[in-house]
Amino acid sequence: MPVRDATPDDVEDICLLIEEHARYEGKDDLVLDRGDMTKHLFGPEPKAWVVIAEVDGEAGERVTAGMALCAWTFPSWDAKPGVFLDDLFVKPEFRRYGLGRELMAELGRRTSGRVEWDMQMGNAKAEAFYASLGGKPVEGWVKYRWLPDQE
Incomplete structure (x- = not known):
């Protein structure tokens, strides 16, 4: 099952996929600006990158089945670049084919450091999937978020 870097196409x-993932998580009103996404992923100073999982369609064409949207991190105590996985989503009809594992394996191949992600509490299926990969919650850390434009 091919996994490849995304292109502007x-x-x-x-x-x-991101909008479908939002609906799956209960946020039905998310609509992304395609121009902004193009600029942030493929402009002169990309802020993130995407890996695409494809399958063969019924007519032999390639069909986008899932993706991982990531950004580089640099944890100072590790002194190694790492990957922050912001969004991993495989369309429901393509689950159980190993695509999520293939996407995660690709992220692991791209770093000598760590791969980290957040997961919504109560998502038992995601928790079981990540645990099957050897992923573990980070004990003793609390996630904070600051939105400076909203003060």
């Missing part, structure tokens, strides 16, 4: 599929 994939922006529509990337946005559709």
Whole structure:
């Protein structure tokens, strides 16, 4: 099952996957700006990157089945670049084919450091999937968020 780097031609599929993921998580009103997404992923100073999972469609064409949207991190105490996985989503009809594992394996191949992500509490399926990969919650740390434009 091929996994490849996204290109600007994939922006529509990337946005559709993120919007579908939002609906799956209960946020029905998310609509992304395709122009902003193109600029932030493929502009002169990209802020993130995407890996696409594809499958063969019924007519032999390649079909986008899932994706991982990531950004580089640099944890100072490790002194190694790492990957922050912001969004991992495989369309429900393509689950149980190993695509999530393939996407995660690709992220692991891209770093000598750590791969980290957040997971919504109460998502038992995601928790079981990540645990099956050897992923563990980070004990003793609390996630904070600051939105300076909203003060």
